[in-house]
Amino acid sequence: MKALGNCVILISCGGLCRLWGRALKVRVVSLDLDGTVVSREYVDYFWLELVPRLYARRHGLNLEEAKRLVYSAYDEVGPGDMRWYQPSYWFKRFGIEEWLGDALREAGRLVRVYEDARRFLESLPGSLIAVLSTSASREFVELVMEREPFLRGVFRRVFSSSSDYSLPGKPPEFFRIILRELGARPEEVVHVGDDPVHDYENPRKAGLRAYLLSRSGGDGIRGLDELLAVLEA
Incomplete structure (x- = not known):
């Protein structure tokens, strides 16, 4: 699916972040789970x-x-x-x-965190907030957390579109719900994931800024290290 479709992580940053050539006050970064934080x-x-x-x-x-x-x-x-x-x-x-x-x-036993994702998450300053959100069911989210306990300490919120909101995939409405739950404005949120529709087109339709993750090449960023560079710019 993409069997499980993916979770979103959110990270806050109080400073100005340089994004697409503009200075933006990014407060939240949203990351997908399967194919982004962990291998599929x-x-x-x-x-x-x-x-x-x-x-x-x-x-x-x-x-x-x-x-x-x-x-x-x-x-x-x-x-x-x-x-x-x-x-x-x-x-x-x-x-x-x-x-x-x-x-x-x-x-x-096959759960594996991508090394660039691990570096990214472990390098986040204490002032940043991480939230995980996914189309995967809670069974899979809990499975990942059990196998990689450090993720529980990184993610302060977990959003599952399927288990929490009965939404298939990650439609624009899912990202609007996340905005409401976090009390964030669309321009304060950056989402990153590996699915062109659910992680790029749909968050943009909800007003979020989005990056497509493409580790194998093609359009998009090659790893989450690049996102960290953006946030620290």
Whole structure:
């Protein structure tokens, strides 16, 4: 999805930050979770490997056939539907609900914070506030926090569009909710993530300033180190 779609981190800075050639008083920075702060490996393994494997075990199928049926079910629902984001829905639908906890723990072993994200978060001055927000369900957010405990101390707020607001993906309304919850003006917030629509177009529609993260090349910043340079400018 992008299985889980992504979380937003928010960071405050009282000073003037140089952004796109203009001096701006940035108060909040918003970061996506999967593909931005942590690698997508754990969540892809969960949805694309673990779920089909458990489905095959339950229904006596070979793995190839199980993958075909599971992936077809994913496509049938799609990312515009709230059920897409809910592990509990899929495990109940596939008749494997008793294995959800074990599956999350197994996938959790693959949680990995990107090194540039770790440097960025560990380098934040104490005056900055970090908030995480995502389209991922709370199950995945908690899994990441359990595997990387230092993140709990970094993020003062966590926003999950799917679990907290019943919103699929990260539509503009999600970012407007974040603004209201934080008491921030759109021009005070910078959002960063790896999805061109959910992390760039949609926050901009809500009035936020946005950067697209593209570690593999192409348009956008190559790593969160670049964002730190902007905030410190």
